[in-house]
């Protein structure tokens with residue numbers, strides 16, 4: 306997110322055409338996720354590997370026939386919908402994104418399900434620790450955004466309690482701990498199907514100086530959040 310990233314892809318879009326384009330972009334990304342997974346797990350012979358590599362390079366050139374030179378940033382449609390489709394955690398057109406589907410309540414209580422495959426392996430059979438932190442960064446970081454304080458991560462302290470196992474549905478949560486003007490402290494965790502915490506994070510998100518004029522004057526209790534009410538252990542486990 307940099308200054309000026311809120312650019313519309315077109316002055317006024319045809320919503321039907323945009324829906325078709327987004328469907329095609331999402332479908333391409335999904336097929337590439339399958340390709341990445343196959344690339345990691347395949348045991349075909351060397352000749353097949355070389356042939357497929359050549360075919361993939363040919364396909365890459367087809368996509369680059371018309372491509373922008375810059376990253377996507379956060380695009381805004383003419384009806385005000387924000388699209389961060391290039392985001393490596395939630396971006397629907399980014400094949401390296403799981404992608405996470407994050408949902409939340411107005412009080413900044415966020416949730417997503419997580420099930421990662423072979424491309425994200427760190428310890429044998431387990432999710433790489435950097436990926437675990439990135440997932441927590443995204444889900445916990447979406448809590449401040451939900452209450453109108455979209456900040457950058459100043460710190461993210463991650464504790465790894467148990468391995469996060471590949472191919473297993475986990476629940477990721479994030480919630481607000483404290484709002485202090487432009488600074489929001491938030492926490493979150495990842496739980497396995499037995500409800501055990503595999504990792505947890507304590508983070509500070511700060512709305513950068515260059516974005517503050519776009520967000521109005523902070524009061525310390527944005528969106529009616531009373532820090533005293535949110536300094537809890539987080540939502541109950543379902």
Ligand SMILES: CCCCCCCCCC(=O)SCCNC(=O)CCNC(=O)[C@H](O)C(C)(C)COP(=O)(O)OP(=O)(O)OC[C@H]1O[C@@H](n2cnc3c(N)ncnc32)[C@H](O)[C@@H]1OP(=O)(O)O
Nearest residue numbers: 442443446447450455457458459460488509511512513514
């Ligand atoms: C659409 C929404 C999507 C939501 C999901 C997003 C999830 C993903 C988020 C990310 O991954 S962001 C990418 C990783 N993070 C960065 O690249 C941030 C790099 N750092 C910065 O840009 C700046 O250092 C920062 C914006 C964090 C703060 O700089 P500013 O110039 O805007 O503010 P300033 O330095 O004056 O600090 C403001 C307050 O925050 C405090 N602060 C800043 N960094 C801190 C820190 N590390 N620890 C504790 N406090 C910190 C600082 O002391 C001060 O407190 P006070 O107002 O009380 O004086």
